[in-house]
Amino acid sequence: MRRAVRDLLRKDAPGSHQYAERESYVPSPKITFLIDHPKLTCQICQDTTLKLSSSSDDDDDTPQPGDFDYDESEDRTPAILPCAHVACTACMSAWLKEHDGCPFCREVHKHDRCQHPVGYRQLTHAAIASLPATKPEGGRVAPDCDRCSARARERRARDKMAGLADRYVRAREEAEMRPESGEAQDAHRRAKKAFERCGLDVGYEEVMAEHTAW
Numbered sequence: 001m002r003r004a005v006r007d008l009l010r011k012d013a014p015g016s017h018q019y020a021e022r023e024s025y026v027p028s029p030k031i032t033f034l035i036d037h038p039k040l041t042c043q044i045c046q047d048t049t050l051k052l053s054s055s056s057d058d059d060d061d062t063p064q065p066g067d068f069d070y071d072e073s074e075d076r077t078p079a080i081l082p083c084a085h086v087a088c089t090a091c092m093s094a095w096l097k098e099h100d101g102c103p104f105c106r107e108v109h110k111h112d113r114c115q116h117p118v119g120y121r122q123l124t125h126a127a128i129a130s131l132p133a134t135k136p137e138g139g140r141v142a143p144d145c146d147r148c149s150a151r152a153r154e155r156r157a158r159d160k161m162a163g164l165a166d167r168y169v170r171a172r173e174e175a176e177m178r179p180e181s182g183e184a185q186d187a188h189r190r191a192k193k194a195f196e197r198c199g200l201d202v203g204y205e206e207v208m209a210e211h212t213a214w
């Protein structure tokens with residue numbers, strides 16, 4: 001597999017494209033893989049058929065990412081970059097270990113703010129529904145990678161929680177001091193509710209972030 005990647009690098013000198021563009025460029029993956037079903041072959045190894053990996057209910061016991069015996073150099077699932085170029089996971093991961101940019105167009109995909117590289121996304125039945133649009137279809141790369149934005153979200157969630165906790169404690173004191181005031185009781189109820197649902201808002205933000213940008 002490593003050799004196939006090296007061969008591509010050698011053959012694919014600037015200006016000479018040895019690969020079939022239409023088999024490696026998939027700007028609308030949902031339409032291509034769920035509706036059109038063309039026969040695509042990985043243009044790096046010229047061997048792997050690119051099709052959505054079987055869902056978990058098929059009798060396929062190939063190790064999946066996250067399994068302890070998973071080996072990405074054996075994974076034939078299609079992998080896509082924001083520029084809409086596709087190769088099998090084995091080839092894409094081998095290429096990206098040694099290069100910064102896409103194996104086909106050489107575009108270097110980075111998150112603007114944190115400057116970490118944008119990884120490939122795997123095209124599986126489970127993942128394709130939440131795949132962000134590719135760049136040629138108007139998709140965008142998030143300013144921070146998942147890890148950095150999760151850290152920023154955690155920080156924001158902690159600050160928000162602390163602010164709402166403060167408000168809740170003050171409203172509760174006020175309500176205890178003025179049991180006859182409907183206004184104080186209302187404020188107490190609202191503050192309690194806001195404090196309790198804070199985590200839900202953060203969870204929603206997390207899901208939306210994952211589905212709308214790379």
Ligand SMILES: [Zn+2]
Nearest residue numbers: 042045088091
């Ligand atoms: Zn391949």
Ligand SMILES: [Zn+2]
Nearest residue numbers: 083085102105
């Ligand atoms: Zn590309």
Ligand SMILES: [Zn+2]
Nearest residue numbers: 114116145148
């Ligand atoms: Zn980052």
